[in-house]
Structure formats: structure tokens, C-alpha cells
Amino acid sequence: MELVERLLRGDKRAAAKAISLLEDYDKKAADVLGAIYPHTGKAHIIGITGPTGTGKSTLVFALAKEFRKRDKKVGIIAIDPTSPYTGGALLGDRIRMGNLTLDEGVFIRSMGTRGHAGGTSRATADVIKVLDAMGMQIIFAETAGAGQSEVDIARIAHTSIVVEMPGLGDDIQAMKAGILEIGDIFVVNKADLDGVDSTLANLSLAVEREKPSGWKPKMLLTVATEDKGITDLADLIEEHYDFLKESGTLETERVERAKEELRAALSQHLFLRVLERPELIGEFNNLVQMIAKKEMDPHSAAEKLLGLAGIA
Ligand SMILES: Nc1nc2c(ncn2[C@@H]2O[C@H](COP(=O)(O)OP(=O)(O)OP(=O)(O)O)[C@@H](O)[C@H]2O)c(=O)[nH]1
Ligand SMILES: [Mg+2]
Incomplete structure (x- = not known):
């Protein structure tokens, strides 16, 4: 299949076409997925979740630039975004994306999952496979809000990052049951604002508990708009992936998936x-x-x- 060949060579148009087939439930989609399947499983998949407006997109774009410096190809997916990255992207997001869209080593895509037959997790997993097969080595999947899709993404992602910001004390309490359990890394973004200490205190419970893999969740401050804390966060992301590999968790989770x-x-x-x-x-x-x-x-x-x- 010519489309698949181009996709596997990293052709962005072919990838976009394949994703459209998936979204349209086209009969060819199953063939594409079947053909690319052997070429998947190489990417490090990172879920980014947290309340609306905490700076997830800004962080993802800053991280994308950092990983480009580290010679990694970066895929970015926004799941059910309030404003899609492409097409009707808000001016703000476009400015934040900057030159990333022109970079051959970056592929950005928004996707809606409402109405997908297999639900969020299946639709997202399929799109991630396309990005993986086209050679994206780091894939960020951003979901807004605090619902089922977060938990679904956490199941697909190797590394889950929960993004908070100062002044969300009550929200954090409300989220404790669900999201706080899935985080491998907790980021308090907008650390330039007041109230950082109480946010850190609210999160401290979440980072005390070891994950079943033995990983102890980490907490980090960032100012995404000023690229502060971004290299540390990128280091932590790599550290977590190394941990998953060395502890054998990556392999166990592969079978589980x-x-x-x-x-x-x-x-x-x-x-x-x-x-x-x-x-x-x-x-x-x-x-x-x-x-x-x-x-x-x-x-x-x-x-x-x-x-x-x-x-x-
Ligand atoms: N002061 C400050 N503002 C920030 C920081 N990071 C992001 N912002 C601003 O916060 C606003 C929201 O940022 P986004 O990156 O769109 O947040 P988001 O979490 O992706 O939002 P949704 O996708 O709508 O949930 C924007 O106006 C950003 O410029 C930061 O570190 N400090
Ligand atoms: Mg966003």
C-alpha cells in the first residue's frame, strides 16, 4: 500500500491521510492499522492531563522544542481540545506553536473522540500508532479536564504527567480520587504566580505513594511561558522511561496492553x-x-x- 509506505518513511501528509481514514471509519483504516502494526511500539508515549488552563499546551510546546534539541522526533496530539491545534486553532495556541509546525521532525494533530465507536481510548490508541509508525520518538497526548479520557490516556501512556497551577486548591481535592493516582510526574506550572506553596502541599500526598512499579512520583515547578523548569522536566521524563525499561515494567505493560x-x-x-x-x-x-x-x-x-x- 503506497500510503503505508509513505507513512513509514515519515511523510506527514500520508500520516494525516491515514488519521482521516481512521476518523471516517473508512474500510481501509483497518488495513492501514494492520500494515503499520509491526512498526509500532518504539515511541515513548506521554500523557498530559490536568484542569483546563493550567498551561498543558504551553508546556507541551516547550517540551517539544527541548526534545528537538535532544534530536528526538516529536508527535503531539490534543484529545477533545476546547480549541483544536489545527484549523480553528486559537491565536494563542498558534503563537505558542511557533515554528514547530514547520519542523519536519514534529507532527501536531487535534482529534475529537466523541462518537467514536470504541470510545476515546481506542481512537486515541490508533492515532498514536500512526505517529509511532511514522517515526515519532516522543508522543505527547494532551487531554483537558478531569474525566474518563484522562484515565484512558493513562492506560495508553508510559508516562503520565499531571499539570496543576497555583490557586486550584479545591480542584485538587476534588480530583484526588482519580487523576492523582495516575500521575508519574506532577507539574505545578505557572510557578510565577502566588500560592505555589499551598499547591505543593496539596500535592504532597500524591507523591508520597509509590506506584505498583516501584516508581515514586515526582513533583516539579515550571513556568512554561518562560521555559523555566523545562530541561528538568525533560530530564525527569527520560528518567521515568529509563526506570520503566530497567525495572522490566515496560515489558510487563506491553503484554498487559x-x-x-x-x-x-x-x-x-x-x-x-x-x-x-x-x-x-x-x-x-x-x-x-x-x-x-x-x-x-x-x-x-x-x-x-x-x-x-x-x-x-
Ligand atoms: N503566568 C503564566 N501563564 C502561563 C504559564 N504557562 C501558560 N500560561 C498561560 O496560561 C494560559 C493557558 O495556557 P494553555 O497552555 O492554553 O493551557 P491548557 O492547560 O493547555 O488549556 P486547555 O487546553 O484549554 O485545558 C495561556 O494564556 C498561557 O499563556 C506560566 O507558566 N505562567
Ligand atoms: Mg491545551
Whole structure:
């Protein structure tokens, strides 16, 4: 496939085209994913999460410039951004992106995941595979807000960075249960503003707890707009990746991810097998009604559909 060949050589247009196929549920998308699969798994994937406006995009662009200096190719994905990087990008983001878009070693993409059949994690994982296969060595995935997508990204990412800023005390409390558990690195950005100490104090609980891998989460101050703390943060990102490699966690997680990928693919294929039969779509809708009326439970209904599809 010519598209895949160009993609594997790092052609940005081919990558953009492949991502469009994925987003349009084009039949060719599965072939592209299949063809690039053996060429994935080389990139260091970094999830960037945290409340809106803490400076995640500014940080990502600053980090991208730093990793370019370290001769790494950098991919950037914004997931469900309030303002997409491309197309309708806010003037501010465009200024922050600067010359990065012209750099051959940088690929930036915004993606919406609402309405994606397999949900955020699948859509994001597929786009990340494209960036990985095209040779991006460091891939940043930014998600805004505090919801399910953060947790999904953390499962895909090797390194999870949670970005906070001074003056968000209550938000941090509210987020503790979810996001604070996933962070490998906690960044207090906008350290030029007042209230840094109380933010650090709020986060201190999160960094006391060792991760199951044995990694102790780290905390760092940055001023992304002035490139302060960026080299330290880049060092920490590399340190975490080295830790994952040396402790064997990277390999264990690779197998864990493969298992999840197969599980997801299996349920999707079973689903499609059922829905590709027109007569079963009617049955599917009947069963939905029955489940809603508590006349049948979802598991029995699933068994029934699999039986009708000749699978069970
Ligand atoms: N004072 C100060 N302002 C900053 C700093 N970093 C970013 N900002 C500003 O904060 C605003 C938000 O920055 P973004 O990078 O867009 O924040 P974000 O977290 O990506 O925002 P969303 O994607 O909307 O969640 C911008 O006006 C930035 O210029 C910083 O270190 N100090
Ligand atoms: Mg942003």
C-alpha cells in the first residue's frame, strides 16, 4: 500500500491521510492499522492531563522544542481540545506553536473522540500508532479536564504527567480520587504566580505513594511561558522511561496492553459480526426494549444474539 509506505518513511501528509481514514471509519483504516502494526511500539508515549488552563499546551510546546534539541522526533496530539491545534486553532495556541509546525521532525494533530465507536481510548490508541509508525520518538497526548479520557490516556501512556497551577486548591481535592493516582510526574506550572506553596502541599500526598512499579512520583515547578523548569522536566521524563525499561515494567505493560487490545478487538469484532446481519439488528433492538423493561438481562440477551449469529 503506497500510503503505508509513505507513512513509514515519515511523510506527514500520508500520516494525516491515514488519521482521516481512521476518523471516517473508512474500510481501509483497518488495513492501514494492520500494515503499520509491526512498526509500532518504539515511541515513548506521554500523557498530559490536568484542569483546563493550567498551561498543558504551553508546556507541551516547550517540551517539544527541548526534545528537538535532544534530536528526538516529536508527535503531539490534543484529545477533545476546547480549541483544536489545527484549523480553528486559537491565536494563542498558534503563537505558542511557533515554528514547530514547520519542523519536519514534529507532527501536531487535534482529534475529537466523541462518537467514536470504541470510545476515546481506542481512537486515541490508533492515532498514536500512526505517529509511532511514522517515526515519532516522543508522543505527547494532551487531554483537558478531569474525566474518563484522562484515565484512558493513562492506560495508553508510559508516562503520565499531571499539570496543576497555583490557586486550584479545591480542584485538587476534588480530583484526588482519580487523576492523582495516575500521575508519574506532577507539574505545578505557572510557578510565577502566588500560592505555589499551598499547591505543593496539596500535592504532597500524591507523591508520597509509590506506584505498583516501584516508581515514586515526582513533583516539579515550571513556568512554561518562560521555559523555566523545562530541561528538568525533560530530564525527569527520560528518567521515568529509563526506570520503566530497567525495572522490566515496560515489558510487563506491553503484554498487559496487548491483552487489552485483543480483548477490545474481540468484543468489537463480535459486535460487528452480529450487526452485519440485517435480521439481527431488529433482534438487537427488540432485546434492548426487553432489557429496558427488565424482561431480560443483558448477559442472556448477548448470549442469545451470539447464538443467532452462530457464534455461541
Ligand atoms: N503566568 C503564566 N501563564 C502561563 C504559564 N504557562 C501558560 N500560561 C498561560 O496560561 C494560559 C493557558 O495556557 P494553555 O497552555 O492554553 O493551557 P491548557 O492547560 O493547555 O488549556 P486547555 O487546553 O484549554 O485545558 C495561556 O494564556 C498561557 O499563556 C506560566 O507558566 N505562567
Ligand atoms: Mg491545551
